[in-house]
Amino acid sequence: DSGVTQTPKHLITATGQRVTLRCSPRSGDLSVYWYQQSLDQGLQFLIQYYNGEERAKGNILERFSAQQFPDLHSELNLSSLELGDSALYFCASSVGHFNEQFFGPGTRLTVL
């Protein structure tokens, strides 16, 4: 158990819908990262937050957004969902600027 929690574990929804994925980092970790894992693209970095502020963006679509709250939990919002958005979404956290990132169990999103 990495100490990073994610909810929900599974999410099934229809095209065009909007969903919110939630992540709680390990106690004391200030940085939160979101990754998408699909069969054809592997693990891809989406976005990073550090202590409430956006720090870096990766291959995140404009339909996707995220935020980190004062209690350091983070939410990833996915809107206008398409079939191709079906994937595993992972959250990871780290202490400050260290590179050891610890991953949560993931949320499996299925878009029908």
Place this chain on the structure above:
Amino acid sequence: QKEVEQDPGPLSVPEGAIVSLNCTYSNSAFQYFMWYRQYSRKGPELLMYTYSSGNKEDGRFTAQVDKSSKYISLFIRDSQPSDSATYLCAMSAEVTGRRALTFGSGTRLQVQP
């Protein structure tokens, strides 16, 4: 061409064998190197973390980094059936405040009892 290349396998070995997993990369700015293990439908689990060139050992695992060749390796000694998983290499560059990881595609390992 991908920044990080990793042989997808699958790699099948008998129990007790020494396993060698490898990644090559093209970005010379990468300085931090990690190996993760991922069981099916689970989150990646950090195994090894190294900075710059050299070796690091932790139990049955040894990580090697050769920056001159842009090549990293993970060795598993006395492999066990419980080591059967996908192994992902990951790396990042020294960019202030940004620690996003670039992952290899993963190598699937099967250790036969």
